[in-house]
Amino acid sequence: MTTMRRWGGPLIAVAVWEALAHLFAGAFVLAAPSAILLYLVDNAGLMTRALGVTLTNAAAGFVLGNAAAILLAGCAIALPRSEIMIRALALVVFCLPLVATGPVLRVLFGPGTGPQITLAALAVYYTTLIPLLVGLRAVPSDWLDLVRSYGRGRMTALLRVRAMAALPYLVAGLQIAAPAAFLGAMVGEFTGAERGMGVLTIRAMRDMNVEMTWALATLATVVAVAAYLVIGWVGQAILTEEPPVILAAPAATRRKPAMAFAILVLSTAAVLALWWGGLEALNLSSFFAKRPDDLLDALAFAPDAAQTRAALIQATEETLVYLFPGYLAGLAAGAGLAMALVLAPMLANTAMPLAIALRSVPIITTAPLVVLILGRGAVGTVTLIAIMVFFPTLIACLHGLRQAPGRATDVMRSYAASPVAILRHVRIPAMLPAFFAAARINVPASILAVTVVEWLATGNGLGALMALSASLSDYDMLWSAVVLTTLLAVAGYGLVGLVERRVLSTYAPEQLA
Amino acid sequence: MKASAPFTRRSLLATGAGALGAASLGLSPRMVHAQTNVNFQLSWLHSTQFAGSYIAQDRGFWTERGLSVSLQPGGPNAPVEPPVVSGTALMGISAADYTAAAVAEGAPFKIIGVAMQNNPFAIASLTANPVNQPSDLEGKRIGMALANTPVLQALCTINDVDIDAIEIVPTQYSPQPLVAGEVDCLLCWATDLPVAMTVQGVDNTTMLMADHGYAVHSQTYIVTEDSLANRREDIVALMAGEVAGWETYREDTAAATDLTLEMFPDAGLDRETQLLQAERQVPLMFSELTDNNGFGWWTDQTVAANIETLALLGREVSSDLWDRSILEEVHGV
Numbered sequence: 001m002t003t004m005r006r007w008g009g010p011l012i013a014v015a016v017w018e019a020l021a022h023l024f025a026g027a028f029v030l031a032a033p034s035a036i037l038l039y040l041v042d043n044a045g046l047m048t049r050a051l052g053v054t055l056t057n058a059a060a061g062f063v064l065g066n067a068a069a070i071l072l073a074g075c076a077i078a079l080p081r082s083e084i085m086i087r088a089l090a091l092v093v094f095c096l097p098l099v100a101t102g103p104v105l106r107v108l109f110g111p112g113t114g115p116q117i118t119l120a121a122l123a124v125y126y127t128t129l130i131p132l133l134v135g136l137r138a139v140p141s142d143w144l145d146l147v148r149s150y151g152r153g154r155m156t157a158l159l160r161v162r163a164m165a166a167l168p169y170l171v172a173g174l175q176i177a178a179p180a181a182f183l184g185a186m187v188g189e190f191t192g193a194e195r196g197m198g199v200l201t202i203r204a205m206r207d208m209n210v211e212m213t214w215a216l217a218t219l220a221t222v223v224a225v226a227a228y229l230v231i232g233w234v235g236q237a238i239l240t241e242e243p244p245v246i247l248a249a250p251a252a253t254r255r256k257p258a259m260a261f262a263i264l265v266l267s268t269a270a271v272l273a274l275w276w277g278g279l280e281a282l283n284l285s286s287f288f289a290k291r292p293d294d295l296l297d298a299l300a301f302a303p304d305a306a307q308t309r310a311a312l313i314q315a316t317e318e319t320l321v322y323l324f325p326g327y328l329a330g331l332a333a334g335a336g337l338a339m340a341l342v343l344a345p346m347l348a349n350t351a352m353p354l355a356i357a358l359r360s361v362p363i364i365t366t367a368p369l370v371v372l373i374l375g376r377g378a379v380g381t382v383t384l385i386a387i388m389v390f391f392p393t394l395i396a397c398l399h400g401l402r403q404a405p406g407r408a409t410d411v412m413r414s415y416a417a418s419p420v421a422i423l424r425h426v427r428i429p430a431m432l433p434a435f436f437a438a439a440r441i442n443v444p445a446s447i448l449a450v451t452v453v454e455w456l457a458t459g460n461g462l463g464a465l466m467a468l469s470a471s472l473s474d475y476d477m478l479w480s481a482v483v484l485t486t487l488l489a490v491a492g493y494g495l496v497g498l499v500e501r502r503v504l505s506t507y508a509p510e511q512l513a
Numbered sequence: 514m515k516a517s518a519p520f521t522r523r524s525l526l527a528t529g530a531g532a533l534g535a536a537s538l539g540l541s542p543r544m545v546h547a548q549t550n551v552n553f554q555l556s557w558l559h560s561t562q563f564a565g566s567y568i569a570q571d572r573g574f575w576t577e578r579g580l581s582v583s584l585q586p587g588g589p590n591a592p593v594e595p596p597v598v599s600g601t602a603l604m605g606i607s608a609a610d611y612t613a614a615a616v617a618e619g620a621p622f623k624i625i626g627v628a629m630q631n632n633p634f635a636i637a638s639l640t641a642n643p644v645n646q647p648s649d650l651e652g653k654r655i656g657m658a659l660a661n662t663p664v665l666q667a668l669c670t671i672n673d674v675d676i677d678a679i680e681i682v683p684t685q686y687s688p689q690p691l692v693a694g695e696v697d698c699l700l701c702w703a704t705d706l707p708v709a710m711t712v713q714g715v716d717n718t719t720m721l722m723a724d725h726g727y728a729v730h731s732q733t734y735i736v737t738e739d740s741l742a743n744r745r746e747d748i749v750a751l752m753a754g755e756v757a758g759w760e761t762y763r764e765d766t767a768a769a770t771d772l773t774l775e776m777f778p779d780a781g782l783d784r785e786t787q788l789l790q791a792e793r794q795v796p797l798m799f800s801e802l803t804d805n806n807g808f809g810w811w812t813d814q815t816v817a818a819n820i821e822t823l824a825l826l827g828r829e830v831s832s833d834l835w836d837r838s839i840l841e842e843v844h845g846v
Contacts, residue, residue, distance in 0.1 A: 027693035028713070049779055102590035107599050111552070111585055192591035195779035199558060202589060203781040208688050208709040212781070287620050288595040367685070372693060376682070459659040459683020468660040473594050473615035 009350025029372050031214035039211040040219070046200075051219055054197040057113050058185035061120020066177060068121065069128035070170075077136045077162060078155065087133070088267035088490075089274070094126035095444045095489040097451055097466055100482045102191040104289060108282060116188030116196070123184030127392060127441050128173035131399075134437045135169025136162045138403075171235030172399040172434070176392045176441075178227035179356065182220060217366075221357045228356050290479040298476035311465065312480055316488070319450055319461035326382040327446040330389025335435055337390075338397035342427060343419050355394055358387050363449070367457050381453050388449035393438040400434025401427045436500040443492040447485055548581035549747055554602035556732070557587045559777045561791040562704070563606075564769040565628075567776055569758030578750035593735070594620055603740055604751055608632075609730040609819055610664075613828040621738040623836040626752055626809035628732035628759070631723035631797045634664060635703035639691065640716040644698045647672035647725050656684035656696035664727075665700060667825035671726040688715070704797070708789045723797075728818035729826075730811065731797075741836065753843045756808045763799055766791040807844040811835060 014033050021032035031039075040047060072090060076083035098119065105115035143161050189198030197216055204212035272292050279289045286294060299305055337355065341348050358366075367384060374380035404427040412422045454463030462481050469478035555563050566584055569575055575582045585602060587593060593605040594615045604625075607615075612622050636655070638644040644653065647668060657665065662681065669676040684690045684699070688706045691699050692715055699706060703719050710717045734755070736748055762769045770788045803810055816832050823830055840846075 028689050029693060046779065046781060050781075053779075098590060103592050103595045106591060107595050107601055110601055111583060187590070190588045190590035192586050192588045194559070194586060194777070199588075199779075200781040202558060205685075205687055206705060206709060207783060207786055208692070208706075208713050209783070285595070285599045287598045287615075287618065288592075372695070376684075376695075456685045457683070464659055464683070467658075470592055471611065471660060473592070473611070473618045473620060475618065 009347075010353060013350060013354065024372070027372060028208050028210050029369050031210045035211050036215045036218050039215040043212075043215070047215065047219060050195060050197045050200050050216075051223070053195050054116075054182065054185050054189070055223065057116040057188065057196070058120050058181040060113075060117045061122075061184055062124055062177060062181040064117065065121030065124035065181065066128050066174060069125040069132060069173070072125075073129055073132040073136060073166075076133060083133070084263050085267055085270060088263075089270065090126055090129055091444065091490060091493060092271050092486055094122065095447065095486045096122075097448065097463075097482055097485055098187055098190075100466065100470075100478055102188075103470070104284065105188075106191040107284065107288075111192075113188075113193075115191045116185045116193065116198075119188035119191075120181045120184035123180040124177035126444070127176045127180060128170070130441050131169040131173040131176075131396060131434070131437050132166055134433050135166030138169070138433065139165045168235070168239055168399055168403065169434070169437075171231065171239065172396055174231045175228050175235075176395050178231060179224035179391075182224050182227075186220070217361045221361055225353055225356045288473070288475045290475050294476060295480055295483065299480060302476075308477060308480065311477065312484055315460070315462045315465040315481070316484060319447075319454065319463070320488075322378065322381045322385060322453075322461070323446060323450045325378075326385025326450060327389055327442065329382060330386035330446065331393050331435075331439055331442065333386060334390040334393025334438065335397045335431075338394050338401060338431070339423060339428070341398065342401050342423060355391060358391065363388065363452055363456070367453065371457050376458055381450070381458055384453045384457070385446055385449045389442045389446045392441050392445065393435070396434040396438035396441075397431050400431030403434070404430040432503060436496065436504065439496045439500070440493055443496060444489045447489050447492075451485070548576060549579055550581050550583065551575075551604075551747060551751060552583050552585055552596070552602040553751065554585045554593050554596050554605035555587050556593050556606040556608075559584075559586050559773070559780045560782060561766075561770050561773050561787045562732075562794070564766075564773050564791060565759030565762040566755060567758070567772055568761045568769060569754040571772055571776070572758070572761065574754035574757045575750065578754055580747065580750050580754065582751065582754070594622075597622070597735060597737060600737075600740070603744065603747060604734055604736050607733055607735045609733055609834075610823060610826055610828060612733060612735055613823055613830045613834065616830070616834060617828065622735045622834075623738060623741055624730065624733045624834055625736055625741070625748065625836055625839040626734035626755070627730040627811050628734070628809060629730065629794070629797045630800050630802060630811070630815070631721065632727055632729045632731045633702040633704050633794070633797055634722045634727060634729075634731075635701060635707065636698050636720045636722070637688070637691065637701055637703075637707045637710070638698040638718050638720075640718050642697055643718040644720050645718065646720065647674045649720075650674055650698070651678040653697040654680040654682050654695075655698050655700060656682050656690045657700035658686065659683045661700055663826045664722075667822060668722055668725065668727055670825055671822075704790045704793045708786055708793060711789065712783065712786045726822075728815070728822045730815070730819055734809070741839075745839075748839055749842050752809070752839050756840075756843055759798065759808045762791075763795060766795065806846075807840070809840050810844070811837070 017030075018032045018034065021030045021035070024030050072086050076086045101119070101122070102115060105118050109115055109118070139162055147156055147161060186196070186198035186201065189196045190202070193199050197220060201213065201216050203209075204216060276291050276293075279286075279291055282289075290298075298308055302308070337351060341351060363384065366387070370384055370387075371380050374383055401423075404422075408426045409422055412426060417425075450461065451463030451466065454461040455467045458464070462485060466478055466481045469475065469481065553566065555566070557563075563584070566582075570582060570584065585596070587606075593602075593607050594611070596602040597605040598615075598620050606628070607622075607624075608629075609624065612624055616622055636644045636650065638653075644650055650669075651674060655665065659681070665679070665681070666676055668674070669679075682690070682696050684696065686701065686706070688699065688701075688710045690696050692710065692713075701707070703721050707717050707719045734752065740748065767788060770784060770791050773787060773791075774782050774784055799808070802812065802815070806812075813832070816835055820830055820832065
């Protein structure tokens with residue numbers, strides 16, 4: 001019976017997959033599990049070599065990106081004044097679209113694996129940084145008082161108290177990072193690489209080799225699931241106890257509007273200085289590496305400035321129409337599944353591998369399938385964005401739900417409260433900080449998703465505009481679109497922050513310190 | 514690249530062991546001399562699309578001219594123009610329309626050779642519902658990147674076809690939407706997606722746009738004006754090796770295909786697909802024009818036809834975009 005429970009779900013999923021593949025055989029869009037297995041066996045050498053290359057780059061990017069995130073988070077907590085700046089710069093860098101960064105990285109690094117490793121690192125650092133910042137603050141204030149009463153300073157508090165409290169959040173971040181690093185390394189190969197899983201994926205799609213396409217996707221998924229499980233096991237080994245106390249509340253401080261405005265101006269100035277200074281320092285040609293003044297000219301003074309602005313505005317409108325529903329649907333699905341899994345843990349055997357798979361299968365592999373089933377219209381696009389958003393939300397919410405104080409759930413249980421009541425009164429409030437962390441991470445992630453879908457499948461909006469501009473060497477337009485995308489992300493981020501402040505001031509005020 | 518294929522002649526020549534053995538094999542001592550390192554930026558992933566260059570490398574057509582050439586693959590997110598502009602690559606492979614667009618944005622490019630005399634753009638359809646001539650497009654759904662709308666517009670203008678009677682469906686660059694029946698035809702290269710369908714056993718029809726007045730040089734060799742002035746010798750050597758490579762390619766496309774698969778065992782290349790592609794690009798690259806004047810050549814007439822089509826694409830260019838002096842030196846005119 002237990003065996004049935006454990007393996008029944010996955011077995012049914014594989015059977016459905018096999019049946020679907022035979023149903024769609026004429027469409028060249030989905031390969032059956034049996035065909036994939038056969039391909040993997042026949043081409044074991046090729047696949048192993050490609051996997052080795054991409055995995056090495058992904059691992060390097062994973063280590064570098066997460067190390068950077070831990071360092072930045074440490075800085076932000078040790079020097080609280082720097083946090084807002086660190087968050088702002090980290091967000092801006094994370095928002096840079098691949099279409100723009102790929103070619104620049106390739107010119108910077110020349111031949112080799114530089115762009116692959118960098119893109120893998122860029123894909124992970126932000127999703128680790130944000131949960132970590134939340135975790136470092138998820139500390140009962142009386143513990144910090146205790147450190148202070150022993151005459152110790154911030155560093156002691158950071159290393160002895162905050163770092164321990166942040167561990168569960170770090171584990172969540174690393175679990176989200178594992179598939180992202182692999183995808184980043186694959187996409188990095190699109191900038192011109194000799195070998196690797198990304199190179200083979202492009203080849204397979206062009207050759208309409210469905211078995212090869214899905215064999216690559218399966219391999220990528222297996223690796224991502226394995227990495228996810230290993231990090232989870234290590235995490236469980238370290239995090240043996242449930243959080244012992246309800247987090248106590250320090251007084252919430254609110255920033256004055258003037259202060260918020262000053263921070264905004266300061267961050268903008270820092271971004272502009274880094275942008276201009278970075279390109280100058282690297283001596284990159286202004287043909288493809290546009291400076292702020294180039295864009296000002298192209299958007300305000302050039303003869304075709306009005307046309308450029310009109311094209312940008314139209315593309316932005318087209319993008320926003322899909323972005324909002326996709327983002328909200330992804331958040332809802334992620335949080336909803338996390339709650340369902342807490343209520344019915346046996347679902348996890350089927351749902352978790354599927355969820356990780358959805359996130360890990362490269363979107364270029366799944367996009368044609370989703371488009372075939374749901375069409376090229378709104379439903380297909382919204383679904384693809386939701387798929388990208390849903391996984392980080394699910395993982396963060398699952399970890400958040402487990403943060404429910406043990407004593408509180410014990411008290412509820414001793415009063416014979418139903419699992420639903422425990423969920424509602426204890427677990428969901430405990431989950432909220434993690435949910436909002438995910439909501440923030442997902443602002444740039446959903447924008448990246450919508451631009452990728454527009455580029456690959458629907459052919460409109462900012463994604464298509466960026467791809468078109470790059471192929472026509474219209475780098476003024478490309479960089480303008482990049483700036484616009486970044487502004488969108490920052491605005492969305494601010495909006496989530498507003499909502500979060502209102503909700504958390506009721507349920508988890510220690511986060512607002 | 515060297516580490517991946519340690520047993521080809523090419524890499525043997527490039528290593529110290531090759532150099533030591535060169536004298537005993539009676540090879541020209543020039544090969545052993547110091548070589549100038551040069552990057553050559555290709556426009557796509559390694560495949561028989563660039564097999565002439567692989568032959569040049571394998572046979573030592575470049576090393577005997579004092580060049581050590583590194584062939585840089587392209588990809589979906591690897592535009593050719595930035596590495597050439599920044600000097601990372603001495604020469605790149607582009608096409609007249611992309612080069613014209615880059616020049617309009619201030620890139621100082623010159624076209625110094627034309628690999629594809631006939632543009633490879635084609636309309637691919639299923640044989641059961643074929644597009645044999647431009648007028649067949651009316652009433653059909655065409656799958657393509659929206660970015661290529663000007664290309665379709667130009668074809669329609671040249672052939673008096675009403676573009677509004679064609680339904681444009683934005684699709685990814687793949688034969689799949691055609692095979693699945695989402696569209697009736699595709700705008701693609703004659704040498705890739707139709708080949709994939711044929712190999713997968715899907716009967717298909719291609720209509721080459723070059724046969725219907727669409728005259729745009731493709732797979733063109735571009736360099737900057739600066740390197741044309743200051744690195745002339747290297748560019749002549751690079752083009753000379755390239756020309757020799759493609760002339761050898763033409764003699765035996767099967768051997769060229771085998772070399773490609775041998776040099777890039779990790780590229781996931783299918784021999785049948787690669788061989789068919791290699792055969793199909795021969796008529797695009799070689800013609801009476803090149804028979805008389807040599808690989809890569811063009812005339813004032815073909816340039817004039819290009820300028821006309823480019824104008825339809827919204828690109829105003831003059832014949833100054835082309836510079837034949839390198840080819841003239843290579844072919845000894």
